[in-house]
Amino acid sequence: MLASDGHGSGGGIAQYNVDLLAAMSTLASVGSVTVVPRLAREPLPQLPPKICYDLAGLGSVARYVLATLNRIRKGKYDAVWCAHINLVALAYLAARLRGVPLILAIYGIDVWKPTRSRLANRLAARADLVVSISQVTHERFAAWCKIQANRTVIMPNAITLGDYGEGPRAPDLVARYELEGRPVVMTFGRLVGRDRAKGFDEILAILPRLIEKAPRLIYIIAGSGPDSDRLAGLAKNLGVADHVRFTGFVPENRKADYYRLSDVYAMPSRGEGFGFVILEAMACGIPAIASSVDGGREAVLGGQLGRVVDPDDPEALESAVLAALAEPKGVPPGLDYFEHSAFTRRLGDAFALLGMEGT
Numbered sequence: 388m389l390a391s392d393g394h395g396s397g398g399g400i401a402q403y404n405v406d407l408l409a410a411m412s413t414l415a416s417v418g419s420v421t422v423v424p425r426l427a428r429e430p431l432p433q434l435p436p437k438i439c440y441d442l443a444g445l446g447s448v449a450r451y452v453l454a455t456l457n458r459i460r461k462g463k464y465d466a467v468w469c470a471h472i473n474l475v476a477l478a479y480l481a482a483r484l485r486g487v488p489l490i491l492a493i494y495g496i497d498v499w500k501p502t503r504s505r506l507a508n509r510l511a512a513r514a515d516l517v518v519s520i521s522q523v524t525h526e527r528f529a530a531w532c533k534i535q536a537n538r539t540v541i542m543p544n545a546i547t548l549g550d551y552g553e554g555p556r557a558p559d560l561v562a563r564y565e566l567e568g569r570p571v572v573m574t575f576g577r578l579v580g581r582d583r584a585k586g587f588d589e590i591l592a593i594l595p596r597l598i599e600k601a602p603r604l605i606y607i608i609a610g611s612g613p614d615s616d617r618l619a620g621l622a623k624n625l626g627v628a629d630h631v632r633f634t635g636f637v638p639e640n641r642k643a644d645y646y647r648l649s650d651v652y653a654m655p656s657r658g659e660g661f662g663f664v665i666l667e668a669m670a671c672g673i674p675a676i677a678s679s680v681d682g683g684r685e686a687v688l689g690g691q692l693g694r695v696v697d698p699d700d701p702e703a704l705e706s707a708v709l710a711a712l713a714e715p716k717g718v719p720p721g722l723d724y725f726e727h728s729a730f731t732r733r734l735g736d737a738f739a740l741l742g743m744e745g746t
Contacts, residue, residue, distance in 0.1 A: 389478045390470035392426040465662035479510045488515035488741045495660020499527040521661045521682035523591045530648040540737045544663045551670035557644040564632045569603045573649035575664045578612030584658035593705045594627045611636040620699040646671040651711040655698035662686040672718050674711040692719040
């Protein structure tokens with residue numbers, strides 16, 4: 388596996404790779420997996436069985452290329468898994484040198500349009516199998532990369548439901564953010580300029596009208612990043628600063644506690660390849676609102692698990708938030724569609740397409 392990152396890193400792609408490697412380690416058809424990461428923080432955490440990391444490529448592009456070629460020269464591999472389109476040229480070379488299938492994983496806006504590399508764009512179409520995190524990502528990728536439909540499988544994010552679950556609000560967080568007896572809407576994500584498509588602006592825009600109907604309402608913007616000052620300024624200009632809370636960085640071991648502060652999780656986004664945070668919120672029993680224009684709608688199974696709204700329709704978004712505030716909390720039936728066991732079965736099916744069940 389050629390990966391941007393994985394164990395010991397943060398972010399959605401890293402988490403997807405961690406879940407993927409955990410699934411691979413449980414498949415009888417997988418003997419071992421060697422991961423060559425572009426980025427990693429040492430020491431690595433404990434790894435699943437059958438998984439090893441080669442960290443010789445850290446530090447520079449040249450070192451990464453050399454480490455990959457050394458692995459291909461010395462090792463015996465049955466497939467090359469390319470975990471980011473930016474690595475597809477090197478992955479294609481590795482696969483052809485070994486005469487084995489190339490599997491390309493795609494996630495979101497990284498492939499919604501052609502990349503800046505003509506070579507990467509051309510070689511992506513030569514992958515033996517494409518694993519897409521969502522249908523919307525597959526469709527937007529296929530619009531410019533003419534890969535055959537029978538060479539693509541959809542593998543949405545996996546979630547371990549046992550790590551979440553319903554529960555009361557954590558008293559220390561209620562006190563910190565002054566939430567006693569107050570309804571809460573939450574959006575979770577990185578606060579950086581290129582991620583303005585997360586939906587923070589859209590919720591802030593309707594917040595004055597929401598407060599008219601629910602005067603004690605609080606909007607929590609969970610996450611950190613340089614865009615927080617702009618968002619705080621926007622809240623002030625809208626006259627709702629007293630109703631907005633910024634959490635800053637949220638430790639991984641307290642994410643569930645933060646989700647449980649909310650009564651509604653709303654992410655009217657435009658650029659989500661899937662929307663794993665929506666799964667996490669629903670796994671804590673929080674009613675969710677997802678976008679109709681990106682992968683968020685797939686996290687709620689098109690409306691079966693939560694509400695779907697157009698982020699460009701503020702009236703519909705307002706109505707969805709108010710309706711969700713009146714809804715009782717509870718983990719929606721059907722969320723186990725995304726459980727790790729289902730994710731592992733989909734991975735096994737993907738390998739079967741390449742005739743790799745018995746390797």
